[in-house]
Amino acid sequence: MSNPLLELEGLPPFSRIAPEHVEPAVDYLVSGNRSEVERLLDEVSEPDWYNFIEPLEELEDRLSRAWSPVSHLHAVMDSEPLREAYNACLPKLSDYGTEMGQNERLFRAYARVAEQAEGLPQPQRKLLENALRDFRLSGVDLPAEKKTRFREIASNLSELTARFEENLLDATNAWQKRITDETLLAGLPPSALDLARQTAEQRGETGWLFTLEFPSYYPVVTYADNRDLRREFYEAYSTRASDQGPDAGRFDNSEVMEAILALRHELAQLLGYRNYAERSLATKMARTPEEVTGFLRDLARRARPQAERELQELRDYAREHHGVETLEAWDIPYYSEKLRQHRYSISQEELKPWFPETRVIPGMFEVIGRLFGVIIRQSDEQVDVWHPDVRFYEVRTGSGELLGQFYFDLYARQKKRGGAWMADCISRMKTRNREQNPVAFMTCNFTPPVGDKPALLTHDEVQTLFHEFGHGLHHMLTQVDWPSISGISGVAWDAVELPSQLMENWCWEREALDLFSGHYETGEPLPQALFERMLAARNFQSAMQMLRQVEFALFDFRIHLEYDPERGGRIYEILQEVRDEVAVVKPPEWNRFAHGFSHIFGGGYAAGYYSYKWAEVLSADAFSLFEENGVLDPETGMLFRQNILEKGGSADAMELFVAFRGREPSIEPLLRHTGIDQ
Numbered sequence: 001m002s003n004p005l006l007e008l009e010g011l012p013p014f015s016r017i018a019p020e021h022v023e024p025a026v027d028y029l030v031s032g033n034r035s036e037v038e039r040l041l042d043e044v045s046e047p048d049w050y051n052f053i054e055p056l057e058e059l060e061d062r063l064s065r066a067w068s069p070v071s072h073l074h075a076v077m078d079s080e081p082l083r084e085a086y087n088a089c090l091p092k093l094s095d096y097g098t099e100m101g102q103n104e105r106l107f108r109a110y111a112r113v114a115e116q117a118e119g120l121p122q123p124q125r126k127l128l129e130n131a132l133r134d135f136r137l138s139g140v141d142l143p144a145e146k147k148t149r150f151r152e153i154a155s156n157l158s159e160l161t162a163r164f165e166e167n168l169l170d171a172t173n174a175w176q177k178r179i180t181d182e183t184l185l186a187g188l189p190p191s192a193l194d195l196a197r198q199t200a201e202q203r204g205e206t207g208w209l210f211t212l213e214f215p216s217y218y219p220v221v222t223y224a225d226n227r228d229l230r231r232e233f234y235e236a237y238s239t240r241a242s243d244q245g246p247d248a249g250r251f252d253n254s255e256v257m258e259a260i261l262a263l264r265h266e267l268a269q270l271l272g273y274r275n276y277a278e279r280s281l282a283t284k285m286a287r288t289p290e291e292v293t294g295f296l297r298d299l300a301r302r303a304r305p306q307a308e309r310e311l312q313e314l315r316d317y318a319r320e321h322h323g324v325e326t327l328e329a330w331d332i333p334y335y336s337e338k339l340r341q342h343r344y345s346i347s348q349e350e351l352k353p354w355f356p357e358t359r360v361i362p363g364m365f366e367v368i369g370r371l372f373g374v375i376i377r378q379s380d381e382q383v384d385v386w387h388p389d390v391r392f393y394e395v396r397t398g399s400g401e402l403l404g405q406f407y408f409d410l411y412a413r414q415k416k417r418g419g420a421w422m423a424d425c426i427s428r429m430k431t432r433n434r435e436q437n438p439v440a441f442m443t444c445n446f447t448p449p450v451g452d453k454p455a456l457l458t459h460d461e462v463q464t465l466f467h468e469f470g471h472g473l474h475h476m477l478t479q480v481d482w483p484s485i486s487g488i489s490g491v492a493w494d495a496v497e498l499p500s501q502l503m504e505n506w507c508w509e510r511e512a513l514d515l516f517s518g519h520y521e522t523g524e525p526l527p528q529a530l531f532e533r534m535l536a537a538r539n540f541q542s543a544m545q546m547l548r549q550v551e552f553a554l555f556d557f558r559i560h561l562e563y564d565p566e567r568g569g570r571i572y573e574i575l576q577e578v579r580d581e582v583a584v585v586k587p588p589e590w591n592r593f594a595h596g597f598s599h600i601f602g603g604g605y606a607a608g609y610y611s612y613k614w615a616e617v618l619s620a621d622a623f624s625l626f627e628e629n630g631v632l633d634p635e636t637g638m639l640f641r642q643n644i645l646e647k648g649g650s651a652d653a654m655e656l657f658v659a660f661r662g663r664e665p666s667i668e669p670l671l672r673h674t675g676i677d678q
């Protein structure tokens with residue numbers, strides 16, 4: 001069979017991969033894996049690490065090796081036929097995954113290996129532990145009756161979360177506002193006006209057409225001088241899919257939300273947890289619900305005095321400069337933006353000349369090299385790539401040993417998904433049968449260079465680049481030999497952003513910044529005065545923002561933790577309690593924020609929204625060790641490499657953190673970095 005996706009040696013042969021290869025390759029591997037798993041279960045009477053676990057790791061790996069170039073091409077070089085092939089495979093892969101997760105014989109075999117695992121090294125025990133945990137969470141060892149109910153709940157939940165999203169989408173699409181009187185639009189930036197003009201034209205209308213999609217909505221509440229207009233938009237947006245606002249009752253999510261909470265609670269109890277918050281923590285670094293709520297409340301308590309001062313400053317500013325006596329919810333983003341401009345007048349455009357790609361990229365590699373003792377350079381190898389702009393790099397130790405490689409696809413172009421991200425192409429594996437080093441896809445969407453002027457990046461883009469390289473290093477510097485716990489695999493998801501958020505810190509350190517910035521024409525360093533304004537602007541209203549995130553996180557966690565079938569979800573009752581406890585900005589009573597809270601009702605963040613703040617605490621605290629020892633201190637860098645980057649998911653995230661930091665995480669550095677003085 002000549003299918004380039006099935007050539008599972010070396011790098012993917014991108015130039016030969018065509019959409020018609022996708023489905024046959026997936027079918028072949030999925031059915032091959034199914035029969036191989038059955039064969040192993042039939043033939044291996046005494047399953048152990050080598051005759052059972054490693055072969056299974058290899059089977060899973062060949063499927064992901066074949067799939068990773070497909071999902072990558074779908075993201076960066078999409079076409080109709082490729083999208084069709086890709087979509088046709090998604091249900092096959094998800095069915096296969098569910099089937100493996102619920103395969104009882106497979107579960108028993110893992111359990112038998114685990115029973116005799118005392119002699120195995122810690123990473124191997126961790127792999128078995130994770131596998132057994134995931135089997136149990138998929139309901140595999142429940143008695144027959146409960147198993148049936150478990151499946152019913154799981155399938156109802158996926159329908160309900162999809163319906164939540166549909167209602168929200170329909171509500172978002174149902175409302176729009178066409179404006180023909182330009183004076184109403186005073187204050188809006190040209191980009192927002194262009195978008196609204198274009199939207200109107202696309203629908204064959206004149207004037208400016210605004211919608212509740214974020215890129216259309218956000219500039220209106222942030223910049224429109226007309227207060228009534230801001231209020232109208234705010235009301236429509238913050239009551240979407242609810243019993244309030246202009247479309248009250250039309251796409252109401254109230255019942256869907258109640259049903260979701262009830263079913264999650266029942267599901268958690270079937271699995272032996274007291275509530276869904278406990279179920280959520282089964283796969284996370286945080287150990288108990290009390291640890292999460294205590295952590296959030298601690299942040300809120302310490303940030304609150306400053307948040308009150310920030311709000312007071314905003315009120316004073318609005319009164320003194322604009323004669324506004326009472327700040328309503330639809331005034332806060334608007335006057336905040338005015339105050340920010342008034343104080344710092346800094347724009348991303350202004351910073352761009354100091355961040356040409358030609359300095360940022362080699363400079364970032366220099367920073368990474370000094371910190372972690374590695375050398376990153378473009379490969380001499382002729383590598384088959386999907387687009388002529390793509391470059392291929394390798395990461396080696398100081399003594400030349402190859403650790404990993406990556407594709408670097410920098411520029412925006414048609415048919416390429418926006419944003420920046422890291423994805424794995426090949427995972428590290430060293431078993432009796434296979435040896436492979438990790439390979440990553442590093443993808444960005446910078447504006448391409450024009451003529452001989454290099455691509456110029458905003459400081460935000462530079463930060464994003466550092467962030468994604470944190471994920472990339474986690475994937476490429478791993479020393480763990482089995483794909484399900486190497487790199488970012490198997491890492492608790494409230495800890496997986498530690499390396500990426502850590503890397504962002506070097507974008508704010510003068511010593512590091514000088515290595516990757518400099519005027520693109522003169523080479524002149526970033527002026528100190530400009531740098532100081534950047535630092536000052538960085539923490540504008542940071543305590544208010546902190547409280548807002550804590551409010552969302554505590555609300556999410558409490559509705560899952562305190563659910564009581566007798567009393568129902570009490571969604572707005574709990575939200576009100578949380579606001580009374582932590583918020584300084586009080587939205588109007590008719591605000592229905594929760595009806596549009598997709599992260600927790602539509603997506604996978606249920607009882608997990610706290611993870612954002614949790615990971616920030618970890619990364620700020622990790623960086624504080626660099627501050628103590630020197631921001632480019634190679635020994636601290638090596639400590640991070642050996643205890644975090646190399647270890648991947650092979651040990652408990654808290655143990656790894658403690659091994660690096662010498663103690664459990666502290667929230668002080670995050671408060672200090674965000675300029676919150678307590």
Ligand SMILES: [Zn+2]
Binds near residue numbers: 467
């Ligand atoms: Zn990230």
